[in-house]
Amino acid sequence: MRSNFPTISCLRLWGRLAASCTAAILAASLAPLAAAQQVRAQTVATGLEHPWGVAFLPQGRFLVTERPGRMRVISAQGALGAPLAGVPEVAARGQGGLLDVVADSAFATNRTIYFCFSEPGSGGNSTALARARLSTDERRLEEVRVIFSQKPKVASSLHFGCRIVEARDGNLFLTLGDRFQRKDDAQTLDTHHGKIVRVQKDGGVPRDNPFVGRGSALPEIWSYGHRNAQGAALAPDGTLWMHEHGPQGGDEINQPQAGRNHGWPVVTFGENYGGGRIGDGITQKQGMEQPLHYWVPSIAPSGMAFLTSDRYGEDWKGSLFVGSLKFAYLARLQLAGGKMAREEKLLEGWGGCATCGRGRTASCTC
Numbered sequence: 001m002r003s004n005f006p007t008i009s010c011l012r013l014w015g016r017l018a019a020s021c022t023a024a025i026l027a028a029s030l031a032p033l034a035a036a037q038q039v040r041a042q043t044v045a046t047g048l049e050h051p052w053g054v055a056f057l058p059q060g061r062f063l064v065t066e067r068p069g070r071m072r073v074i075s076a077q078g079a080l081g082a083p084l085a086g087v088p089e090v091a092a093r094g095q096g097g098l099l100d101v102v103a104d105s106a107f108a109t110n111r112t113i114y115f116c117f118s119e120p121g122s123g124g125n126s127t128a129l130a131r132a133r134l135s136t137d138e139r140r141l142e143e144v145r146v147i148f149s150q151k152p153k154v155a156s157s158l159h160f161g162c163r164i165v166e167a168r169d170g171n172l173f174l175t176l177g178d179r180f181q182r183k184d185d186a187q188t189l190d191t192h193h194g195k196i197v198r199v200q201k202d203g204g205v206p207r208d209n210p211f212v213g214r215g216s217a218l219p220e221i222w223s224y225g226h227r228n229a230q231g232a233a234l235a236p237d238g239t240l241w242m243h244e245h246g247p248q249g250g251d252e253i254n255q256p257q258a259g260r261n262h263g264w265p266v267v268t269f270g271e272n273y274g275g276g277r278i279g280d281g282i283t284q285k286q287g288m289e290q291p292l293h294y295w296v297p298s299i300a301p302s303g304m305a306f307l308t309s310d311r312y313g314e315d316w317k318g319s320l321f322v323g324s325l326k327f328a329y330l331a332r333l334q335l336a337g338g339k340m341a342r343e344e345k346l347l348e349g350w351g352g353c354a355t356c357g358r359g360r361t362a363s364c365t366c
């Protein structure tokens with residue numbers, strides 16, 4: 001019975017072979033020993049096209065985005081609902097489209113969700129964050145309102161970032177990519193390129209954001225010097241963690257704190273595609289944060305979740321899960337003293353994870 005298994009679930013992409021994807025439930029033994037050998041994947045739904053984000057709803061249901069611009073409710077048994085009405089127009093090109101979705105921490109009473117997408121507009125497109133209510137019949141989004149838009153818009157189909165995390169204080173973190181050709185903007189505070197922003201649920205700016213009142217700096221900015229973050233999660237202590245794609249090599253895990261500079265593109269453990277240094281080819285510089293962990297070669301990380309449950313045994317409790325798009329595995333990262341102590345590769349050869357996110361209790365979705 002599924003209820004006997006931990007709620008590690010997985011939403012995966014079947015490559016480019018067909019315009020259909022499968023959402024799968026992964027289950028692991030309750031036994032703490034040899035848990036990795038007992039992880040397995042279980043298909044729960046098929047027929048999705050480029051699923052990108054997933055939020056858990058009450059009664060074991062899922063809210064899933066499809067990158068071309070659809071959002072659906074999927075039942076606990078895997079039945080696909082019809083695409084929800086009310087999803088705004090998205091710039092569905094390249095890496096862009098309808099991307100992450102999360103349920104408000106009080107969804108059970110307010111039916112509020114937040115989602116982010118590639119927003120078309122004057123000058124091209126950029127990442128936008130919207131809030132909406134899921135109608136009681138679950139056929140449409142109501143009261144849809146864009147509460148934040150990345151500035152400026154540019155003509156690019158790359159590097160949108162777009163992971164949403166609700167912090168314990170009720171503010172929302174949103175990761176924003178550097179849009180690829182604007183990578184140097186990640187070091188300037190007058191654009192939202194290559195940043196993490198922190199906004200209130202109505203789009204307002206928290207007064208204690210680090211750059212409020214600092215000249216031309218945009219007040220939504222929380223941290224900067226990021227490349228393209230497609231995974232973010234709250235740690236058990238309530239702090240924000242994220243990972244970001246490096247160029248060729250140099251994917252990173254970071255713990256962004258208020259006002260910190262995470263270095264891109266000045267410091268990186270990667271190089272240009274095809275070889276050649278980026279900038280001065282340095283990996284550290286005063287005033288710039290070092291990652292907590294990095295991968296060379298790149299694993300192309302997607303999705304992130306901490307495991308907080310006791311159900312998986314002491315070995316797994318506190319582990320950080322990250323999907324690898326490139327090498328098609330699920331990484332379990334074991335922490336010790338705030339550092340990465342060990343990486344275990346799960347589900348190697350299974351086909352890869354399209355996204356990791358938040359689960360209902362203490363779980364990982366990927």
Ligand SMILES: [Ca+2]
Nearest residue numbers: 252262263264
């Ligand atoms: Ca960095």
